[in-house]
Amino acid sequence: MLKVTQTKNALLDGATIAEDLYRTPNDFEEFFQNLEKPDEVVAKPRTTFLRAGVLTTVRGSAYMEYGNTKVMAIVAPPHEVVRASARRMNMGSLNCYVNYAAFATGELETVPRREKQLSSMLTKALEPVVCRNEFLNFQLDVRVLIIEDDGCLLSTAINCCGVALVECGISTYDLITASTACIYRDHVFINPNAMVEELLWKHRAGHALPSSSDDTKPIQEHGLLIIASMDTFDQLAQCQQCGYLSPATYTRLLDYTLTINKGMRQLIRQVLLQRVKEQHDLDLREKAQNALEDQRLADIIERLKSQGLSELINPSNIKEDPYTSK
Template sequence: MPIDHKRINGPEDTLPYQLFTKLNRKSLEQKYKELVQDGKRHDSRAPLEHRKIFMKTGVVSQAKGSAYIEVEKTKVMVSVFDPREIPNRQDYSLKGEIYCEFKFAPFSCEKRRLHQLDAEEKQYSQIMKKALEATVCRHEFPNFQVDIYALVLHNDGSALSAAITAAGLALSHAGVPMYDLITSATLGIQKDTILIDPTTIEERICRTPFWKEKEDNEHGLVVLSMLHTHNQVAQFYQSGSISLDKLPHLIETLEKACADTIPVIQQCLVKHVIKTIKKSSNVIEV
């Protein structure tokens, strides 16, 4: 990857100190045992329980629409900017375009992230774009482009789905025409343990298989975004190694998790509408 010479990136080959702590030396088997103990995870949630969500609109005054989401420690800010003409485009496109940028702040993860988008961020941008393309009525603004920027302030797992959910809220805050509200959820699987909304530690455990030879060594992460009123999957991404028999069940579980998030967004939007009406009625009275 070419290096941006205008920035001082700091030493290239530094390591996060966590690699050398005792916690990291635990064997995989031990980690798996500690994943769910007495039906509870390390943050005392049930395996299929989502973390608590806080959402707020209008956090960036410069942007047309913006949203902030907190899923306990995971914090993401999304801003949406006015439609503008697609730059450097010769032909006329009948449908509007969406530009997405998903960025981890340099301090958001264990390892310091650089200012440029790396491969993982590019992939997440692409997935986010795919999810939002299916949500926005793109025929309403032909030849124009809407810019969406997601910035992860703190990554404690499931950052991508938090960003997609927040982007949906930010788009509706910006008044961009949409078919439906979009919500997204992540799921981790290791052996036969299914964890909704995994934290960073759980995500890491789900990324690697424990046994090579045994049959039940399924593992992986699944991200699903839903448009609920129409019952449509806007985006689906799975990694790891999961059998065909398990996937339909996982999809169903994720659908439910997505549906549970809807009221939070609705409440947040209602709050925003009430606030705006109050403001405008105040102006009229004056």
């Protein structure tokens, strides 16, 4: 019996040819030399745009632009878990789902693996923040859509989800903030962009050149550090490290990220306060409109009681139907 197997055409399906086949260590060395390196370390957030309540169809939503990185988070109210093991749950369940937009990346083959990894790390970061003991046997779903990735993707998603949780009315122990810092060739990059992060991943894969004249000596320190913190309790909700860092360098990068988190916390508080003021003004405006409508209906009812129905009918407004007259 003849068996036919379908072969996937990567080019027709929108995938791109892997560029690693045509790159050499000299290409990465040239890329690093042309990279803009900061003269001094400035521990402050990128240019940030943050908006809560961007979607009216869900209860909790937020949109964040951290430089050129764009992320949207959606939080729905907890729903009951229907599986049989739910009766033995002493805390609520938190599930995070991260998805790339169709136009957000060109590496289609690695997207499922990256989405799964980001979802797992995001869940670990948000679990210490949410008061899961308040919704026993219930499940909370957090969904993140990545619109554009220009570095600091996980930390941006954590910040955006923290705002969406507050917007949804989910009880949390504190506001969570996150930031990213890395070091490569003795250069510290605060809020690294996608180019710097790609250079680090390629170095871990063994494609970069050593930093000294001796080719047998590898680069000693290179790595990425992602810190999510709760400043009120001075606790770390998530710590993600990649690469090789000495204790002194690790402490230095940790101080940089915590400083950025404090600045990000102030920004998030301002956004949430502004959101509360906007909602309060909207409620007052709606309440005033309802009061005017109630007063108008009360006037009509009073006129009906005092004048009768015939007094409210204006004969000049009554016209003969042209089709009936024919």
